[in-house]
Amino acid sequence: MTEAAVYPETVLAVTLGLLFALGTFLVLRRDVVRIVWGVAILSQAANVYLVTMGRIQGGVPILAHGSGGHGPTTDPLVQALVLTAIVIGFGTTAFALVLTYRVYEEHGTIDSFELGRSS
Amino acid sequence: MVATQIAIAPMVIALVTAILTLLTRRWTRVQQATSLLGVGAYAVAVAVMIATIYPDTILTYQLGTWPAPFGITIVADALSAFMLGLTAVLAVPSLVFSVRYIDEFGQRVSYHALFHFMLVGVTGSFLTGDIFNLFVWFEVMLMASYVLVVFYSGPDQTRAALQYVVLNLVGSAVMLLAIGGIYATVGTLNMADVARRLSDPAAYGFDPAPVLGLSALLFAVFALKAGLVPFQFWVPAAYQAAPAPVTAMLAGAVKKVGVYAIVRLYFEIFSAATLPVSLPAIGGESFLAFYGPVLFLLATASIVFGGTGAIARNDIEGLLAYSSIGQVGFIVLPLAIAASIPDLQALAIAAALVYALNHALAKGLLFLVAGAVRSGTGSTDLHDLSGLAGSAPLVSAAFFIGGLALVGIPPLSGFFAKLLVFQTALGGVNLVPLGVALLGAILTIAYVSRAWNRGFWGEQSEIASVFEPDRVQIAVLLALTLAIVLVGVGFDPILDLARAASDSALSREAYIEAVDLHTIEAASGGGGH
Numbered sequence: 048m049t050e051a052a053v054y055p056e057t058v059l060a061v062t063l064g065l066l067f068a069l070g071t072f073l074v075l076r077r078d079v080v081r082i083v084w085g086v087a088i089l090s091q092a093a094n095v096y097l098v099t100m101g102r103i104q105g106g107v108p109i110l111a112h113g114s115g116g117h118g119p120t121t122d123p124l125v126q127a128l129v130l131t132a133i134v135i136g137f138g139t140t141a142f143a144l145v146l147t148y149r150v151y152e153e154h155g156t157i158d159s160f161e162l163g164r165s166s
Numbered sequence: 167m168v169a170t171q172i173a174i175a176p177m178v179i180a181l182v183t184a185i186l187t188l189l190t191r192r193w194t195r196v197q198q199a200t201s202l203l204g205v206g207a208y209a210v211a212v213a214v215m216i217a218t219i220y221p222d223t224i225l226t227y228q229l230g231t232w233p234a235p236f237g238i239t240i241v242a243d244a245l246s247a248f249m250l251g252l253t254a255v256l257a258v259p260s261l262v263f264s265v266r267y268i269d270e271f272g273q274r275v276s277y278h279a280l281f282h283f284m285l286v287g288v289t290g291s292f293l294t295g296d297i298f299n300l301f302v303w304f305e306v307m308l309m310a311s312y313v314l315v316v317f318y319s320g321p322d323q324t325r326a327a328l329q330y331v332v333l334n335l336v337g338s339a340v341m342l343l344a345i346g347g348i349y350a351t352v353g354t355l356n357m358a359d360v361a362r363r364l365s366d367p368a369a370y371g372f373d374p375a376p377v378l379g380l381s382a383l384l385f386a387v388f389a390l391k392a393g394l395v396p397f398q399f400w401v402p403a404a405y406q407a408a409p410a411p412v413t414a415m416l417a418g419a420v421k422k423v424g425v426y427a428i429v430r431l432y433f434e435i436f437s438a439a440t441l442p443v444s445l446p447a448i449g450g451e452s453f454l455a456f457y458g459p460v461l462f463l464l465a466t467a468s469i470v471f472g473g474t475g476a477i478a479r480n481d482i483e484g485l486l487a488y489s490s491i492g493q494v495g496f497i498v499l500p501l502a503i504a505a506s507i508p509d510l511q512a513l514a515i516a517a518a519l520v521y522a523l524n525h526a527l528a529k530g531l532l533f534l535v536a537g538a539v540r541s542g543t544g545s546t547d548l549h550d551l552s553g554l555a556g557s558a559p560l561v562s563a564a565f566f567i568g569g570l571a572l573v574g575i576p577p578l579s580g581f582f583a584k585l586l587v588f589q590t591a592l593g594g595v596n597l598v599p600l601g602v603a604l605l606g607a608i609l610t611i612a613y614v615s616r617a618w619n620r621g622f623w624g625e626q627s628e629i630a631s632v633f634e635p636d637r638v639q640i641a642v643l644l645a646l647t648l649a650i651v652l653v654g655v656g657f658d659p660i661l662d663l664a665r666a667a668s669d670s671a672l673s674r675e676a677y678i679e680a681v682d683l684h685t686i687e688a689a690s691g692g693g694g695h
Contacts, residue, residue, distance in 0.1 A: 074336065079328065086335040093342040100350035125349070128298055132342055135305045139338070142312060143331050150328050153321045162325055 059099045066092035079150060079157040083143045090136040094129045101125035172218055173225040173242040175211040176250060177289045179204060184282035191274055198265050201278040205261045208285065209254040216247045221666040222673075224680035226295070233684040234295075235356030241295035241681060244670035245519075248663055249292045249426050252523050253419040255649065256530045257285055259642045260411040260418075263534050266638040267411055267541055272317065280317075284310035284415065291423045295681055297345050298355045300427065304341070304391070308334050311420060314412045315404050326407035330400050337390045344384035351376045357435050358681035361674055364439040374439040378453055381436050385428070385457070392424030394498060395467035398491045402475075405487035410537020413483070417490045417533060418526035425497055425522055429515055432457055433501070434671050458506030465502050466602045468495030473609025477616060482536040482546040485617055489572065489610070490529055496583075496606055497521045500590040503599050510593045515668035517586035520660065524583035527653065528571035531646040535565045538639045539621075543629040548617065553626030557633045562622045564643035569614040571650045574607065579653035582661070 070092055073085025101122035151157050154165060183204025190197040219225060219242060227240040261281060268277050287307025294300050312334075316327035349355055351372055352363050367374045390397040405413045436453045472492025479485040497518050504514030538561050539554065540546050555562040567578065574584030584607065591599040653660055670676075 070339075074332070082332055086332055086339070089336060089339040090342070093339045093346070096343055097346040100346045102350075124355075125346070128346075128349075131298075131302060135302070135338075138309065139305070139312075139331070139335055142309070143328075143335065146312075146316060146324065146328055146331060149316070149319055150324045153319070153324045162328075165321070165325075 187278035235359040239295040248667035326403035347380040414530040414533040418530040461502035465499040469606035476613040521583040531568040548620040
C-alpha cells in the first residue's frame with residue numbers, strides 16, 4: 048500500500064478509538080440524557096467503523112454499471128449498510144430521548160442512581 | 167413457482183395486518199377483527215409452510231429477484247419453519263387474550279399495530295439468509311418491543327423500558343460492529359456465502375481466524391437477546407413492565423430468536439471453518455470447540471441464577487421472569503454439549519428445539535394466567551393472594567398444568583423436552599451437565615410448588631375470593647393447556663418436526679445449494695449492459 052492509501056485509514060482508526068472511548072464514558076454517567084448521547088455516539092462510531100471497513104484506499108466511487116477501467120473503487124455496499132443503520136439509529140435515538148422525558152415526568156429525576164433507588 | 171412465495175407469506179401477512187390495524191383505528195371492532203384475522207392468516211401461512219417444507223425442502227426467495235449473494239435471500243428451511251410454528255402457536259392465543267385484557271384506548275391507539283410489527287420482526291429474523299438483514303429484523307422486533315414494554319408508561323414501566331432500550335441499543339451497536347468485521351474479513355453478508363467461503367478460506371484469500379473473535383462479539387448480542395446470564399439483568403424488569411400477553415410473546419417467541427440465531431449461525435454457518443483451537447482444556451478443529459465451554463458456562467449460570475432467583479420472588483410475574491432465565495439455560499445446555507461432541511449435534515438441537523417449544527407453550531400460558539389474575543384481582547403478589555384455586559378453579563388448573571409442564575411431568579410437553587435434554591446430557595464427556603440439569607429440575611420443582619402453595623392453595627384471601635375471571639381469557643388459557651397436553655400425548659409428530667429441523671440445521675451443503683449462489687462472472691455475463 049502506498050503512503051497516501053494508509054493515511055485516511057489511520058486517521059479513521061484513531062477517530063474510531065476516540066469515538067468509542069467517548070461513547071463508553073458517556074454511557075457510564077449517571078445522567079440519563081448523557082447515557083442516551085453515549086449510546087448515540089456508540090452507534091455512530093459503529094457506522095464510521097462500517098465505512099472504514101469498505102477499504103478507503105483513495106479509490107473512486109463505483110461508476111455506472113461497474114464498467115471498470117477507473118482504478119480501485121470504494122466498496123459501495125458498506126455505504127448502503129450505513130445508510131440503513133443511520134436511519135435505524137435516528138429512530139431509536141429519538142425514541143430514547145422521548146422515553147427519557149417520560150422518565151423525568153414519572154420520576155421527577157433523570158439521575159440513574161436515584162431511579163434505581165426509587166424501586 | 168407458487169412454492170417460493172410461501173417463504174415470505176407469513177412476513178407479508180403480518181406486515182399488511184400491522185398497517186391495516188393502523189388504518190382501521192376509528193372502528194374498534196373492525197380493527198380487532200382485522201388483527202385477529204391477520205394473526206389467523208399468519209398461523210395458516212405458517213402451517214402451509216411447514217407442510218410444504220417438511221421434511222427437507224428448502225424454499226428460497228430472492229428479494230427483488232436479485233441473485234444471491236448480491237441481493238437479500240429469504241430462506242425457509244425446516245429449522246425456520248419450526249421456529250415460526252412455535253411463534254404462531256403462541257401468537258394466536260396471546261392476541262385473543264389481549265383483546266380482552268388491554269384497555270380499549272390502548273388497543274385503538276397502538277397495541278395491535280405494535281403486536282404485528284413485533285411479529286414481522288420475529289418472522290423476518292427466522293427467515294432471513296443475510297447477516298445484515300438479520301440486524302434489521304432485530305431492530306424491527308426491538309423497536310416494537312420497546313414501545314410494548316413502556317405501554318402502560320407508569321413509573322415502573324418507564325424505568326424498565328429505559329434500561330431495556332439502552333441495553334439493546336448498545337447491543338445493536340456491538341452487533342453492527344461484529345457484522346462489519348465479518349463482512350470486511352469474509353467479503354460477504356449472505357449466510358450461505360459466508361459458509362461457503364469459510365469452508366475454503368484459501369480459495370477466497372482470507373484468514374478465518376478473525377471471524378472467531380468477531381463471532382464471539384456477535385454471540386454476546388444473541389446471548390443478550392436470549393437473556394442468558396450474565397446478560398440477563400434486563401429480563402425481570404422488562405417482563406414485569408410489559409402487558410401480560412406481550413410478556414408471553416417476549417418470553418415465548420422473541421427470546422427464542424437469540425437461540426435460533428445461535429443454532430443457525432454457529433452450528434450451521436460459522437462451523438464451516440476449520441480452525442485449530444488449543445486453549446487449556448479446549449481442543450478441536452472448529453469454532454464450536456471454542457463455544458462448547460462458553461455455552462456450558464452461560465447455561466449453567468442461567469439455570470442456577472434463574473432458579474434461585476425465582477424461588478426468592480414473591481410476585482408471580484417476577485417469579486416467572488426469573489424462571490425464564492433458568493429455562494433458557496435448559497435450552498442452551500444441550501447445545502453446549504453438542505458443541506463439544508459433534509456426534510450429539512442432531513439430538514442436541516432437536517432437544518433444544520423441543521424445549522423451546524415447551525417453554526413457549528408453558529411460559530406463555532403461565533404469563534397469561536398471571537395476566538388473568540392481575541386483571542381480576544389487581545395484584546400478583548403471593549402475600550396478597552391465597553386460595554385462588556377455590557375462586558377460580560379453571561385458571562388455577564391452567565397454572566397447575568403449565569407449572570407441571572415446566573417441571574416436566576409426563577404426559578405433558580415438558581416431560582419429553584426434559585427427557586431429550588437429559589438424554590443429551592448423558593452423552594456428555596462427564597456427568598457435570600447431567601448434574602446441572604438435575605439441579606435445575608429441582609429448582610424448578612421448588613419455585614413452581616411454592617407459587618402453587620402460596621397463591622392457589624390455602625385459605626382464600628380477600629382479593630382472591632372476589633376473583634371472577636373473564637370467560638374469553640379462561641377459554642384462551644384452556645386452549646393453551648390443551649395444547650400442552652396434546653403435544654405431550656401426541657409427541658411423535660412434534661419430534662419428527664424437531665428432528666427434521668435439526669437435520670436441516672446441520673445440512674450446510676443443502677443450505678448453500680438451495681440459496682443458489684452466483685459468482686461475479688456469471689452475474690455480469692447474465693446481466694448484460
